Amino acid sequence: MKTILTVDDSRTMREMLRRALQDSGFNVVQAEDGVHGIEVLQGIDPDVIITDVNMPRMDGLQFIEEVRADRERRAIPILVLTTESDAEKKARARAAGATGWIVKPFDPVKLIDAINRVAA
Amino acid sequence: MDAMAEIRATFFEECAEQLAELEAGLLAIESGEADADTVNAVFRAVHSIKGGAGAFNLDDLVHFAHVFETTLDELRSNRLEATLDVVRVMLRAADVLADLVTVARDGGSVDAVRTRGLVEELKALVGGKKDAPAAAPAASDDGPIFAPMVGDGMDGLDFVPVSVDLSDMMDGGESRYRIQFRPRAELYAKANESARLIRECLALGSGEVTCDTSAIPLLTDLDPEGAYLAWTIELASEAGEPAVREIFEFVEWDCDLSIDRILDASAMAADDGVDPEIAALLARLAGGADAAADEPAADAPMAEVVELKPAAAAAAPKPAPAAEAPAPRKAERAAAAAESGDAKAAAAGSAPAATIRVDLERVDRLIDLVGELVIHQVMLSQRVMQAGLARASDVAVGLDELEQLTREIQDSVMAIRAQPVKSVFQKLPRLVREVADITGKQVRLITEGEWTEVDKTVIERLSDPLTHMIRNAIDHGVERPEKRVAAGKGEEGTVRVAAMHRSGRIVIEISDDGAGINRQVVRKIAVDKGLIPADASLSDEETDNLIFLPGFSTKEEVSELSGRGVGMDVVKRSIQALGGRVSIASKPGEGSMFTMSLPLTLAVLDGMIVSAGDHTLVVPLTAIIETLKPKPAEVRGFGNDQRLIEVRGNFMPLVDVARQLGYREEPTDALSGVAILVEAENGARSALLVDGIQGQRQVVIKSLEANYGRVPGVAAATILGDGRVALIIDVDVVAATSRFEQNYFSSGLQAAE
Numbered sequence: 049m050k051t052i053l054t055v056d057d058s059r060t061m062r063e064m065l066r067r068a069l070q071d072s073g074f075n076v077v078q079a080e081d082g083v084h085g086i087e088v089l090q091g092i093d094p095d096v097i098i099t100d101v102n103m104p105r106m107d108g109l110q111f112i113e114e115v116r117a118d119r120e121r122r123a124i125p126i127l128v129l130t131t132e133s134d135a136e137k138k139a140r141a142r143a144a145g146a147t148g149w150i151v152k153p154f155d156p157v158k159l160i161d162a163i164n165r166v167a168a
Numbered sequence: 169m170d171a172m173a174e175i176r177a178t179f180f181e182e183c184a185e186q187l188a189e190l191e192a193g194l195l196a197i198e199s200g201e202a203d204a205d206t207v208n209a210v211f212r213a214v215h216s217i218k219g220g221a222g223a224f225n226l227d228d229l230v231h232f233a234h235v236f237e238t239t240l241d242e243l244r245s246n247r248l249e250a251t252l253d254v255v256r257v258m259l260r261a262a263d264v265l266a267d268l269v270t271v272a273r274d275g276g277s278v279d280a281v282r283t284r285g286l287v288e289e290l291k292a293l294v295g296g297k298k299d300a301p302a303a304a305p306a307a308s309d310d311g312p313i314f315a316p317m318v319g320d321g322m323d324g325l326d327f328v329p330v331s332v333d334l335s336d337m338m339d340g341g342e343s344r345y346r347i348q349f350r351p352r353a354e355l356y357a358k359a360n361e362s363a364r365l366i367r368e369c370l371a372l373g374s375g376e377v378t379c380d381t382s383a384i385p386l387l388t389d390l391d392p393e394g395a396y397l398a399w400t401i402e403l404a405s406e407a408g409e410p411a412v413r414e415i416f417e418f419v420e421w422d423c424d425l426s427i428d429r430i431l432d433a434s435a436m437a438a439d440d441g442v443d444p445e446i447a448a449l450l451a452r453l454a455g456g457a458d459a460a461a462d463e464p465a466a467d468a469p470m471a472e473v474v475e476l477k478p479a480a481a482a483a484a485p486k487p488a489p490a491a492e493a494p495a496p497r498k499a500e501r502a503a504a505a506a507e508s509g510d511a512k513a514a515a516a517g518s519a520p521a522a523t524i525r526v527d528l529e530r531v532d533r534l535i536d537l538v539g540e541l542v543i544h545q546v547m548l549s550q551r552v553m554q555a556g557l558a559r560a561s562d563v564a565v566g567l568d569e570l571e572q573l574t575r576e577i578q579d580s581v582m583a584i585r586a587q588p589v590k591s592v593f594q595k596l597p598r599l600v601r602e603v604a605d606i607t608g609k610q611v612r613l614i615t616e617g618e619w620t621e622v623d624k625t626v627i628e629r630l631s632d633p634l635t636h637m638i639r640n641a642i643d644h645g646v647e648r649p650e651k652r653v654a655a656g657k658g659e660e661g662t663v664r665v666a667a668m669h670r671s672g673r674i675v676i677e678i679s680d681d682g683a684g685i686n687r688q689v690v691r692k693i694a695v696d697k698g699l700i701p702a703d704a705s706l707s708d709e710e711t712d713n714l715i716f717l718p719g720f721s722t723k724e725e726v727s728e729l730s731g732r733g734v735g736m737d738v739v740k741r742s743i744q745a746l747g748g749r750v751s752i753a754s755k756p757g758e759g760s761m762f763t764m765s766l767p768l769t770l771a772v773l774d775g776m777i778v779s780a781g782d783h784t785l786v787v788p789l790t791a792i793i794e795t796l797k798p799k800p801a802e803v804r805g806f807g808n809d810q811r812l813i814e815v816r817g818n819f820m821p822l823v824d825v826a827r828q829l830g831y832r833e834e835p836t837d838a839l840s841g842v843a844i845l846v847e848a849e850n851g852a853r854s855a856l857l858v859d860g861i862q863g864q865r866q867v868v869i870k871s872l873e874a875n876y877g878r879v880p881g882v883a884a885a886t887i888l889g890d891g892r893v894a895l896i897i898d899v900d901v902v903a904a905t906s907r908f909e910q911n912y913f914s915s916g917l918q919a920a921e
Contacts, residue, residue, distance in 0.1 A: 057216070058182060058216050058220060059181075060175060060178050060219075061219060061223075063174070063175045064175055067171050067175065102215055103212075104208075124359060125360070126358075126359065142421060142422075145357065147358045147360050147418060148360075153223035165364070165415070166359065166418070
């Protein structure tokens with residue numbers, strides 16, 4: 049079973065992701081922001097990470113940079129959640145090292161497609 | 169509840185938190201205490217609400233949040249200065265946002281004019297800024313908010329239904345593509361993988377892959393993380409070109425990619441004559457797709473770039489330990505809390521507390537069980553004492569320790585239900601703004617002790633009386649600006665709401681620096697309404713307390729905003745229903761202060777244990793004014809069966825409790841019993857005649873309705889130390905059943921003391 053780490057400060061969004069992912073047979077681990085995400089990553093090795101951008105303490109972009117700078121974790125595909133299909137935001141996410149993105153509100157089918165696209 | 173409904177409930181819970189955060193942030197900005205973190209938090213709150221609302225198709229909410237967010241973004245990126253006027257517009261926008269959330273949750277409708285007005289005001293703040301995604305919804309107020317996003321759409325994932333359907337419609341038959349794909353090292357650095365992409369292409373149909381290995385250097389020159397391979401994929405697929413492009417959507421910037429449609433020469437020959445048109449159409453679509461993919465990148469707003477990085481850097485200086493980052497913001501709250509002298513607040517504010525969410529039912533079950541535990545512990549202690557064991561014996565000492573622990577467990581469990589009054593206090597700024605607006609007064613709100621904790625149920629029922637008292641303080645207390653200036657005060661009035669713990673209760677003071685109670689007017693109203701005789705001689709305090717009398721407030725003297733028609737008597741009653749009391753102190757020209765005190769929990773109660781007939785009963789201490797031994801001269805017969813007792817010149821009914829509850833047929837001897845003076849919730853006074861008083865102690869409240877059924881005259885039950893069940897008297901009912909015409913003057917006046 050594939051494990052997905054979701055990093056989002058919104059409980060609503062975390063729950064929606066959890067439901068969509070669990071329904072498709074993924075194992076889900078949640079973190080509340082970038083700092084928490086980094087902590088959680090010390091204990092698990094997820095197949096894919098899904099992260100929000102705008103979060104307190106450590107935002108999604110910095111979180112991605114930290115993961116990419118970690119020799120042990122740098123190969124984990126990371127999908128970014130963006131509220132709008134804002135090309136500028138995507139460009140910044142890419143620059144930070146995001147593998148891909150998912151647009152909120154997300155269609156569960158598209159979500160799973162995106163994961164399958166990046167997950168080994 | 170199905171999963172979606174649960175998530176929806178979570179969303180609204182979260183909205184409430186975000187709205188609170190939003191308002192707190194805006195107020196901090198207003199008072200000039202804000203830093204970049206505050207502005208970011210405010211932005212994030214609105215952004216988050218918008219995100220969730222989108223998921224539930226709450227279009228109105230999404231629309232408004234979007235406009236709001238766009239304006240906040242200007243603030244965040246320092247293109248808009250947070251002047252007082254700007255922040256006030258935002259505070260009102262926050263109010264509208266809160267209303268929209270409520271409507272989205274509960275149904276109903278919002279004030280459309282007000283909403284549209286604020287949309288305009290918010291847009292006006294953004295001014296002439298041409299911000300493509302924000303400007304588009306601005307063009308049509310009622311249009312779908314997501315409209316501009318569709319323009320950005322060839323990315324496929326960006327909008328759900330369009331791209332795939334369109335391509336499917338166009339591409340009825342099989343097409344052939346030549347995909348040339350040369351990844352750069354960046355592609356791999358972002359955890360994308362060529363093999364996966366190629367496999368995905370082949371999954372669309374069938375094809376042939378050739379790999380170009382010519383760029384691979386000698387082993388000594390090979391960078392293990394370099395990119396040296398290129399592929400050409402000849403694909404035959406029924407999928408349209410957008411579907412093929414979608415596969416590469418995440419990587420197109422990190423590779424050289426060309427996707428060419430190979431028009432089949434033989435097919436062209438067969439369908440002679442038609443094809444040029446199709447070919448042109450296809451070419452245009454292909455070109456259009458490219459253009460659409462490029463455009464947004466080219467003229468996308470630069471809005472987001474500016475602020476995020478520095479903010480993020482400030483929030484987490486290097487690899488910050490988890491708890492440290494939010495400290496600066498919390499520290500302010502802690503400081504504010506410390507000022508109000510609440511040590512718990514400082515502790516709560518210093519670190520983000522780890523929390524779990526627990527079903528309230530489970531907590532209540534636990535509280536119930538601990539109640540049982542307390543009862544059994546007391547019973548056990550009594551049995552041991554009765555068995556004649558020495559106080560210093562090991563068993564007795566052990567029991568003492570058990571008692572100590574039991575009390576601690578009880579306190580800790582009660583504390584689970586305790587919440588800071590903050591949740592009520594944070595609604596007050598909006599209330600004050602609105603009432604001040606309507607009355608044309610300038611009012612500053614000061615809240616203190618918002619971290620003071622009290623039982624959840626008390627908090628829930630605190631909101632109404634508090635709201636009313638504050639409305640009252642602004643409406644009747646604080647003067648108009650010109651009048652204040654004339655009185656030598658500042659134009660802006662102050663309403664202060666402070667919560668504190670005092671002797672096992674929570675005390676909330678609501679004070680204003682207004683004109684104070686106009687005693688002549690109050691007296692005149694009371695006389696006009698027949699509440700007091702024209703010649704009554706009243707102390708200042710008694711006069712002030714007249715406002716709590718039922719029938720004092722009526723439509724004539726409440727101004728338009730108190731249209732809800734609630735008098736202070738109702739406020740008083742709802743506080744008493746919680747086992748609380750309220751009083752007023754006023755100084756002419758200097759202001760008034762209402763003080764209400766409430767029990768910290770509704771699970772235990774301080775009661776007086778009394779006997780009536782062969783039974784033991786509990787009278788809630790909050791209802792008791794005094795107890796006295798009736799003297800022969802004070803007790804008078806009245807009508808057939810009733811008796812009155814005279815207490816310092818006032819007559820009140822003497823209620824024979826044993827008889828009333830059916831414990832005894834014949835009247836209780838008044839002279840050998842004890843009269844307990846009680847005040848019912850409506851302020852009426854009576855004296856309960858019981859056989860004797862056993863003592864006073866805290867009892868655990870057991871619901872009679874849950875365990876047996878509703879019994880008139882009995883509020884609940886408890887279990888005493890000796891294991892006997894004792895009923896807790898419902899003072900209101902017992903006092904009211906005595907058919908006696910209440911005199912509100914005599915009873916009400918003393919009620920207010």
